[in-house]
Amino acid sequence: MRDVAIVGTGCTSFGEMWESSFRGLFLDAGIQALEDADIEGKDIDEFYVGNMSAGRFIGQEHVASLIADYSGLANINIPSTRVEAACASGGLALRQGFISVASGISDVVVVGGVEKMTDVSSERSVEILAAASDREWEAFYGATFPGLYAMIANRHMYEYGTTREQMAKVSVKNHLNATMNDKAQFQREIEVDDVLNSTMIADPLTLFDSSPITDGASALVLAPAEMAHEFTDKPVYITGSGQASDTLSLHDRDDICTLESTVKAANSAYNMAGIEPSDIDVAEVHDCFTIAEIVAIEDLGFCKKGKGGKLTEEGFTELNGEIPVNPSGGLKACGHPVGATGIKQAVEIVKHIRGEAGDRQVDADIGLCHNVGGSGGTAIVHTLSKEVDL
């Protein structure tokens, strides 16, 4: 297995991109990544794209071939592969690209993620997203993702005394971070009361506990570590990669306050990298709902199970906290184009490790990305580092 570096990044603005098409969004992110790595289409050996549901959002499957074609890659005959694991599709594309370079199958691999969600109504979007749950045992009975995560929230409050205010604090922090990110969907501050008093979606989760419907795309250029300096002065190395599954249905799990898939994926990544959770300087985690960030920092080992709410309240995860979490604004405030999120997380961590994150810059040599599909049926964790030998 070869060491792998990220040598280029690209990301569109996230939001309601009425003027952009699915293919146009990806083109924008992809060109940024190629320019950042100072390469052209003909230099690319292979391509992976994460996308959850272009089939239902825009009536288009076969999207890897579409993008290879539409990007005008000189080398259009390269293997082009779409992967899908619901909202973890982006992280999955990153992992498949990592495997391809690490194994020696390919040298220069572009990995990306894209989703165009606003060409259908919000109601239809929620229905499409519900296809990430178990159609026969969850969605059929009316369960949507706010409802599933609301069950997790209620149980977490019952078991550990987590409060509504602690959850709201996740949203307040991520909105504040997003004011410093000019790609973010919501670049404005909110207060705890704004969250508590916003429209109830699924008790106890309100509108401002929930990530939005978003259009966007993101891309990375990967290369073998030994070639990295041909492309950039500031390579960032992928030191750990973990992927794990769990029951698709929430009701089949012993404990819905823990995403077993996150625990397993994180342990795989930590073991590969030879690090501990306490070595992480900055993390982008999957805050599709505020409770999800609290559960994530526990499952990733940043704190003990049940302590996530209290630590969030105390500022543990703020930009100047012990482990800054979601400096980009997270899914909540940066936005959540489901196929693109897992790649955007890596784009953000690379910015911090390179020292190019502007006003939201944190001091970081080692970062982590955590991407979840559905209610934890899939989880994918990557660790990134400034140095190749840890």
Add this chain to the structure above:
Amino acid sequence: MRDVAIVGTGCTSFGEMWESSFRGLFLDAGIQALEDADIEGKDIDEFYVGNMSAGRFIGQEHVASLIADYSGLANINIPSTRVEAACASGGLALRQGFISVASGISDVVVVGGVEKMTDVSSERSVEILAAASDREWEAFYGATFPGLYAMIANRHMYEYGTTREQMAKVSVKNHLNATMNDKAQFQREIEVDDVLNSTMIADPLTLFDSSPITDGASALVLAPAEMAHEFTDKPVYITGSGQASDTLSLHDRDDICTLESTVKAANSAYNMAGIEPSDIDVAEVHDCFTIAEIVAIEDLGFCKKGKGGKLTEEGFTELNGEIPVNPSGGLKACGHPVGATGIKQAVEIVKHIRGEAGDRQVDADIGLCHNVGGSGGTAIVHTLSKEVDL
């Protein structure tokens, strides 16, 4: 890179499986494959599934997690990945599993494919399948796959003098082969006149020039070659794997009578295996329409461009011909559950190399599988062999 063996195979009956669910179909194929390899769920390290459009056919995305869950695998936390490249999704799953084992990422990998197409109307199926073409430049203007392949057929007739009777002969041959395959959707013989006189779909292609709408699933167990004999007395080795892309739209190509992606993918596979097209003893190729088989045997190098129709007429591809093509009955008569087809092709080739193909058995040490997405936006070719060192 390690050598990789297929050590177990499974396949459901193909057809209109009203009594079976999407997940139930896969379970059936998966259990057959596990029993064939004499392993249990806990022995599996990783899982890949090819599926084109469960999101639109049955309202379910995130299908790799679903299957890992529903299969009741003891080891449910394994990485489970869905890949999609339209009708080449199955071949893509095989390739990703091959890469995983070859690279040393995993030892025992299950790869499968599944599609449940008959829960929607035939008209809706055709619309869903059209999402494999370019939505904005083909499907939007009313082009469906019969229409796109009809353009290829007309041009092939004009350029090379290929006749309607030669195309019909593909269908007649594949229907005859399917009479010897108890898993096939159509186990009955037809005559050339039946094809010519059946309902016109898209001039010159009739109903009997076209593959059907089908439910089905198929699965393989892969393992490192050096471990193969732990699982089976008759391992079959994957000696070559190639994947290539082309423009998604037909109109963007210089020559619509050649699928450039097939040519590139085949050359990659032949080079990896160190063989020539003439070394192939048996092939399963992507005959979504009769003209597609004629184009395929040319692009795979079995004969010169333009000679495919004439050679088909002369029996070159019959069971006792020079290179038997589609002994299973092919997509045309065995059926075409789009995500499952690429894996079923390998299941069929393994049967012939093992000498377990019953009445349709051909004498084969080396076989080839050829799986196409859309009108050639993706093509995937694998070569399989009785011996590991060619």
